[in-house]
Amino acid sequence: MKADSRIWLGAIVALALVYALGALVSVGEVSLTAWLGSWPPAVAAAAAAGSLLYAARRRAATTADSEANADGADGAAALRFLGLAALAWSAGAFVYAVTGLLSTTAAVSLSFGDLFSLVALPLFVLGFTRFAPLPRGFRPVIRHMTDSYVCAAALFSIVWLLLFAPLYSALGEDGEFLAFALVYPVADIVVLCLLAPLVFTSPHSTRRAVLLAIGAFVIICGADLIGAVTRLTGVLPAGGIEYPVRFLGFALLGSLPWLIRDRASARPRRITGRGLYRFAPEIAACGALFVAAVVLTIGALRVDNLAPVLPLAAGSAVIVLLVRMSGLLEENATLSRMVHTREQHFHELAKNSGDVILLLDFDARIFYVSPGAAEAFGYRLDDLLTEPVTAIVHPEDLPQVSAAMAAFDRSGGEGIHLRLRVRAGDGTWRHTESTASLYEQPGEPDRLLVTTRDISAQVALEDQVNHLTFHDGITGLPNRAYLEERAREVLVRRERGQYRGEIAAIFLDLDGFTAVNDSAGHTFGDYLLAQAGRRLRATTDSGFTLARWGGDEFAVLIEYSANAQQVVDFAERLVRAVSAEPFQVADREVVLSASAGVAFAESGMESGELLRNADMAMARAKENGGGGRLEIYAAHMHAKVVGRLELQTELRQALANGDFVLEYQPVVDLESSQVTAVEALVRWQRGDERVLPEGFIGPAEESGLITPLGEWILREACEKVALWRASDWDIALSVNLSVKQILAPRFVETVAGALADSGLPAEVLTMEVDEEVLLEDQGEAVERLAELRRLGVRLAIDDFGLGYASLAHLRELRVDTIKIDPSFIRDLGTDGTVTLLTHTIIRLGQDLGVQVVAEGIERSEQLEQLRSMGCGYGQGFLVARPMVAEGVEALVGGEAGIPL
Template sequence: MVRTTEYYGEHSRSSGLLDSVAGAIIASAPDGIMLVDLNGTILLANETMAQISGYSAEALVGLPVEVFLPPAMHTRHHANVRSHAQHPMRRPMGRLGNLSLLRRDGISVPVDISLSQCQTDKRIATVVFVRDMTGVKRMEQQMQYQATHDSLTGLVNRWMFHQHLNLALAQSLRQRRPLALLLLDLDDFKSINDGYGHAVGDKILLEVAHRLAAVLRGADTLARLGGDEFIVLLPEILEVADATQVASKLLAALGRPALVDGNEIQLGGSIGLVVCPRDAQDAETLLRYADMAMYRAKAAGRGTFAVYSASMGAQMREKLQLQERLKLALETGGLMLHYQPQVDVLSGRIIGAEALLRWHDTELGEIAPARFIPIAEASGLILPLGEWVMRSACQQAAAWARAGTPLRVGINLSARQFRQQRLAQRLGEQLAEFGTPAELIELEITESEAMADPQQTKDLLRELCQLGVGIALDDFGTGYSSLAYLREFPITRLKIDRAFIQPIAEREADATLVRAVLALAHAMHLSVVAEGVEQTKQLDFLREHGCDCYQGWLFSKALPATQFEALLGLQLVQKV
């Protein structure tokens, strides 16, 4: 029941303010609602407001709104109330961040507030809508943790490690104290995965993380960069010998066999060590040199460490060779697109495809994207490479549409490609050139790309959407983004990263996160694609919780266009 009292020296019944219908609406509202006079005195409060604040609805009436703030803020807030009364302005939800309300029991509750004005039968008053944001903040915190920590080991992930490294570098150069990086790669970890299975491999990675962490100091940073690759930041060393001593301890910790599921498994690793400022003074170069040193340790027989030296140029020459061969492939051919089917979870029908770049070199053979994409990004070849991918995918989508099998084709955009000023114009020209229906093209961008410059992203995405293409947020959950920006971006689809899909049948924390993402996406009228589905139980989970679409080896790996068409043709035959 809504209780109202006008507080100007006399009290009256609630019927003097609102009729019974309005009262019922206010009483059932999911948000807290208050009516406040121009002096900041509460005239009305609904039951939701009582639940949020810890006061009864009757007790709130007659209190100043400053009751929800710490005493130190009362004077300033009262002045803001008077200012708002003199210059009223409607304020919707979402305008101010990090608002909180002090409950009666002293607990701070995160809230969002909307303000508007209304005319009562006697005078003007302010209507305050208060939304409890506890659940949203909890989800944001969980997603932020997932975005900054490795989902398997709980260690700092690659993105967060770079933040630690950049801060440590600035401090090291300012104080003229050296720091060291130790890049560790497990030896022959692929054999463990192949011989014992990925579940055992994951347990090995957890064991490795625990052993490495036990060796390090509290000031040191341990991160998992991905796969079986770990990295250690030693922010304060006196000399190189300090870092080599730590490297020896890490290798010794790995030297003990691990007992996993009744199997005694021998562990080992190779470490590349690099020192700042002796070897380099920027993060990118240090990491590159650490990588060179680590491969030198591998070549030396594994199970050891190598300290970077200027002679380690062989790998750099290899990268230069790859760069030249990639440039030649762009000019003469050698690149091709494979297409991984995107499948409707309920019907099992192919409803789209993700275009994935593949490269076969006549001299070097098959070269994995993980090997040549970083070289393309570092050399600037990523822009013509991205142009070729976009052009080829538009041409293929148009061909499939003319053949009577129109399919949505997803195109991954690199960070540099996404920041091109003429991106929308170039895409529009290619759609027109090939006669590609715009709705058959979906551009995929990552969270980190989108959040690098939110305003620029918003403007560019709107420009792209005007062409009629779709926008998918790729690898969702691996890069932290504000829910407020997610709401403002013209996104049509979320893609949940395989890192969260792989363990959903085994780990409740990941299952909970995937359920939360699905609920969030559907509440925002976005469809969801799950990546990396390899097991039937993963698909069953996704089907049970309303995921729209999936892709992964459970259905098919990425295929050349002709094989993809054969797969699509088989599907059509089965339909007939």
């Protein structure tokens, strides 16, 4: 219970104590105390009725009871009936207060106010049973009623003997009025014994409400008991303590909805069905009967003449117990029939089940075996019953059987699952899956119930799946997963001292395999891989593990070797095996070579590190030209790779932190010296160092960071140039593209969005692409760039003239600008061939009607020659260096042109 609930209860108890002290002070004035004392309980009952009815209406309008209702409870209805009961108690108390019938001089007869109070009892029962439902079904209800009656009879016998028997003797001739005074105690005892057992079986979601309600009712019952004594004796016990007690009961009842509101959405816990919950009514009845028997026995020894009501209560309790016993006998007969029926069902199930069902003694002897065993394993039933089950279990699996037998004892044991190999009638071993559990039957020794299923087909399928999981489907060699697991196992064994010599890994890559796939198709490529796998397998010695790593890569794990030179010699032999003779693909011969990398396992090295080192050595061999080259792993290779990965991580963080800045290099009209455009160039502000693109564009491309970085460059540059154009600067923008940007999803939508967000006209933007970009994925790249042109964006080919089929690209993709590579400008005037080529490119651009921009102008003589050749535009350090936005603003805004 939470702190606010404890404070609430404390306030109620304190108020009742103050009320009780006030009653004790006025003990001398009995009539006045009785009359005045009845008003606070009446008010408390009325307040409780209002509180409960308001809470019922509020709860009915919400879903607070949704979880409790799932357990059979109905909180809103419970509060409503409890409120009506409190209202009836309030009406009765007000009648007493008005008529003064509770005075000590009142007759011991029932009055109009008593009728209200008696009506409150069934209403309280209805409300309580909405919180703690009665058992379901006719028989459970009858059993609950009889048990409650036994409890009530026993409890009344105790109260009679200890309290009312002396009063009955004192009344003498007026003893017949005792019946009127006992109406309240008897009714209260019946209701209390009816409801108290329900506390143990109530849902956990309403357990607090049930406890508070029964607690309030117990307090009210105590007040009724004190009131009955007052009626018979005409004396207020303890100065009228009845009224504070009744006030406390009504106050607690009225506080019930507010003390349980914090549990309205609590998740109800499940009652497991074990323990004393199932037998709460029976335990309560037996306990009450036992206490009553003890008290009655002691009382009978001390009292000469017992009142007739006591034998009546005891005799009726005995009759009810007999009825209860007959019900138990009938239930036992039903249970016996159920056991017999279930035994028949068991045999029918065992007979028709596809599984084999056995009953085993604890010495492994077969007591019963289902008829399906003959069909499943090819045995006759008589043959199985003559020997223990261990005789047909595989010797390697017998320890499992012994362990399973030891797990059970005579007192019980949980089920055990086993996978065993069992010999069939034809001598073959079948894989089986069995479940063993304890089988108990009255009058019989405990046995084991074993259900067995033949899973040989499933095991065969699992073996096939395992083979496919750890082997390559094209070459039939072990795959990457198998090699990794094998390398891990070998290195662990070496650490334990089980291996001596060198442990190494060799990675092999087929040079030129991609061209075969592209030209002949993947089917012929797979056929070539299968041939390569057979050649390498024929070259591999025993004790080596050859695997296909993936793609056109193969790997070999050398588990032991005398020295490192033998490993290198073997790697060279593998390389020669690939290029020794051509491969037959369809109707032609294909000559391939291989690049290889070797790495040796050092002490304490893990398998992943060994394989990674061999892979890096192979990559180094391909970088150095391939064609049969062999590289041995060195530490600097790893340092280079790690450094590149760290740089990629730094770049990602730099983009998130906004550490990239843009510089703009002007493009100038060589005739007028006017700035016509700017090319956006990205720089990385790495602390105090400003890093040029050459230092980070490569890692950004490898990591995929170039796509978000390129989008940022585009948006930042578009916004800046749009701002300049809004200041009446007629200036255009050029932005470089990479192949990953062009092929990225939604690339064209990204460009369109940047233009729309910045307000920059599409014809002002020029996207520059290298000729290499078009060679990466020519079809898709050309289509994406064509979509850009349809948006109105201009296209430029950067570094034109380096020899990547430029004329073919100019034919397939309409461009607006060609930018002459700086290498031509650098040798302009000093190399006649370069000068002629440069002049040819300029004339080609003029004939095609596209702009020609010369990049890398650094000397004045270069500028003069370009002017004389008719080159329209240029950029370079002589024209203007890359500068921040403020520099461009100062250059363009302060001068009419650049002096050239």
